[in-house]
Amino acid sequence: MQKTYYDPADLKKFGKISEWNQELGDKFFEYYGKVFEDGALTAREKALIALAVSHTEQCPYCIDAYTKDTLQRGVTKEEMMEAIHVGAAIKSGATLVHGVQMMNKVNKLDG
Amino acid sequence: MATKSLHKRESDLANSNRQLEILSNGIFQNGELPTFKNKIAETNQFPLKAKKLEILQINVGYMCNQVCEHCHVDAGPDRKEIMTRDTMQQCLEVIKNTGANTLDLTGGAPEMNPNFRWFVEEAAKAGIKDFIVRSNLTIIRANKNYYDLPEFFKKHNVHVVSSMPHWTRGKTDKQRGDGVFDKSIRALQDLNAIGYGMPESGLKLDLVYNPSGAFLPGDQMAMEKDFKKALKEDFDIQFHNLFAITNLPISRFLDYLIASENYEDYMYSLVEAYNPAAVENVMCTNTLSVSWDGYLYDCDFNQMLGLPVNSKDKHISTFNEELLEGRDIVISQHCYGCTAGAGSSCQGSVA
Numbered sequence: 001m002q003k004t005y006y007d008p009a010d011l012k013k014f015g016k017i018s019e020w021n022q023e024l025g026d027k028f029f030e031y032y033g034k035v036f037e038d039g040a041l042t043a044r045e046k047a048l049i050a051l052a053v054s055h056t057e058q059c060p061y062c063i064d065a066y067t068k069d070t071l072q073r074g075v076t077k078e079e080m081m082e083a084i085h086v087g088a089a090i091k092s093g094a095t096l097v098h099g100v101q102m103m104n105k106v107n108k109l110d111g
Numbered sequence: 112m113a114t115k116s117l118h119k120r121e122s123d124l125a126n127s128n129r130q131l132e133i134l135s136n137g138i139f140q141n142g143e144l145p146t147f148k149n150k151i152a153e154t155n156q157f158p159l160k161a162k163k164l165e166i167l168q169i170n171v172g173y174m175c176n177q178v179c180e181h182c183h184v185d186a187g188p189d190r191k192e193i194m195t196r197d198t199m200q201q202c203l204e205v206i207k208n209t210g211a212n213t214l215d216l217t218g219g220a221p222e223m224n225p226n227f228r229w230f231v232e233e234a235a236k237a238g239i240k241d242f243i244v245r246s247n248l249t250i251i252r253a254n255k256n257y258y259d260l261p262e263f264f265k266k267h268n269v270h271v272v273s274s275m276p277h278w279t280r281g282k283t284d285k286q287r288g289d290g291v292f293d294k295s296i297r298a299l300q301d302l303n304a305i306g307y308g309m310p311e312s313g314l315k316l317d318l319v320y321n322p323s324g325a326f327l328p329g330d331q332m333a334m335e336k337d338f339k340k341a342l343k344e345d346f347d348i349q350f351h352n353l354f355a356i357t358n359l360p361i362s363r364f365l366d367y368l369i370a371s372e373n374y375e376d377y378m379y380s381l382v383e384a385y386n387p388a389a390v391e392n393v394m395c396t397n398t399l400s401v402s403w404d405g406y407l408y409d410c411d412f413n414q415m416l417g418l419p420v421n422s423k424d425k426h427i428s429t430f431n432e433e434l435l436e437g438r439d440i441v442i443s444q445h446c447y448g449c450t451a452g453a454g455s456s457c458q459g460s461v462a
Contacts, residue, residue, distance in 0.1 A: 072326050
């Protein structure tokens with residue numbers, strides 16, 4: 001039995017998801033590829049966003065993939081870390097902003 | 112960072128046969144990954160055949176003032192292999208008569224060969240369309256004997272091609288040694304000052320980018336845009352084109368891949384990125400590489416692996432351009448480095 005939930009080798013098999021539903025798999029990968037092309041944002045900027053989101057989603061496959069991808073695009077480690085802090089700031093901000101809800105409730109129940 | 116070549120350190124990997132063994136064993140022997148021969152055979156591209164010669168690349172010696180982390184030549188100050196004037200004379204005979212349109216001098220640091228200037232002066236007389244010298248930039252600032260190199264290059268209309276791993280100090284010095292970035296910037300400013308690399312200038316200055324670690328280069332055009340923007344904004348430096356080159360898994364880069372436990376993943380990356388269109392234009396089909404001792408190879412990488420051309424005449428002294436055309440190219444698994452993604456050559460992407 002597999003001892004861990006994640007296996008780095010599974011990342012290479014991502015494309016196989018189409019085998020069990022070719023149409024939806026194909027549509028997904030076509031969409032995915034299109035999203036990351038140069039557009040109003042450069043492919044490099046998109047890769048940095050993807051790196052930050054990979055962390056907030058805590059997806060180990062994505063972290064591996066977009067660390068390598070950003071390196072290939074000449075992104076420096078300083079830029080990578082700053083991007084991750086943006087993700088972390090939103091995550092912690094999103095937690096803390098709910099504090100207002102808690103405060104509202106406290107004020108209503110015990111104000 | 113190492114300060115001595117693999118040869119000086121008497122490393123196992125200083126032996127080219129050992130490198131070829133590694134490239135043929137393991138994942139390629141057990142069938143996990145296809146050999147390069149089998150891969151190109153899938154698209155009926157085996158055997159690879161040499162076309163008409165366009166680029167004559169001459170390696171004038173392995174001595175260099177730097178010991179870069181990923182050098183495929185295993186160059187350094189401790190390497191003593193230097194092309195003699197006699198061998199240069201034999202090269203000049205070929206240069207005068209060749210149909211090639213590009214002459215490409217490399218090393219090591221070619222400028223460290225004591226006969227370098229004489230050779231350039233003589234070779235320039237042949238009037239080959241594109242005369243390249245691969246200069247590592249820091250040599251221009253190494254000591255005062257070299258300060259006038261930009262003027263010397265200009266006088267002979269030499270096309271300067273220089274390595275520049277990144278537009279930031281940290282990534283450059285990690286790969287090429289402490290202080291390399293600052294010296295390279297100064298050398299580029301010196302070259303710009305006399306016209307090299309300026310937008311309308313005929314004095315060609317191109318940069319070579321190769322990744323600082325176990326990953327492939329990004330899109331060449333996108334990288335060029337980023338390099339140009341950063342070097343102009345930060346240092347007011349201009350250049351013409353950027354060549355994005357893939358690190359081939361040989362010599363010091365192979366040593367690094369094995370030591371960092373990246374070898375298998377890197378080979379997977381190369382094989383996954385295999386592009387048959389890049390095979391069509393791979394540089395060995397229009398290039399000949401001449402070693403410091405005058406032997407002929409399909410490319411600089413085969414030279415370092417000790418794999419001479421598959422031809423009766425293997426030496427510059429018996430050079431026969433007609434006979435060499437149509438020869439079978441000598442291949443091994445390192446060739447995947449030139450066929451990954453947009454392909455890779457000494458002139459950058461090929462597909």
